[in-house]
Amino acid sequence: GEDVEQSLFLSVREGDSSVINCTYTDSSSTYLYWYKQEPGAGLQLLTYIFSNMDMKQDQRLTVLLNKKDKHLSLRIADTQTGDSAIYFCAEISGGSYIPTFGRGTSLIVHP
């Protein structure tokens, strides 16, 4: 089946930029998502990008998509302690109702 891979942990210093990476295998992916999960909570949609785009910016968040390499990244500028959470990458193919989620990357922000 299709697969989405993420590294499990990322540690950054407060104020630095964080870059969370994701690779996927489905060449027909049409939507790619980043979700954030805070402790004790459900997944919350952060941002998404269509496969015909290569970049999307939303305040401190920048999403980069390299469709040729099937690589998606999420950059968080000026990372704060409140950004500490698990970040999930997900992809879905057009016409499908079921996204494929990665295992999640735990972002740890330290002073």
Place this chain on the structure above:
Amino acid sequence: DARVTQTPRDKVTEMGQEVTMRCQPILGHNTVFWYRQTMMQGLELLAYFRNRAPLDDSGMPKDRFSAEMPDATLATLKIQPSEPRDSAVYFCASASGGSGGETQYFGPGTRLLVL
């Protein structure tokens, strides 16, 4: 603002007992998903419904799990009998269900501990 609600938020039970988890999707959403999250397996899709009809429950252990949508505002997930390996966080999510690719909105989850 519209959100998915789940009850109970936490459940502790003994092995062999029946567990029922409930979910209220966002009003107007016609696609509902049940997921299970554990440290070992990550996020697993158990079942999903579209217009209240089950479309895929291949991720669910059939002998003990059952999922239903009695009406458009309620989805249930039952485990009978429960086992310690069922301990996990169970999430419900809903989507507007157009032509595909719709964003899923997750509930806060039910944290289940089976002793």
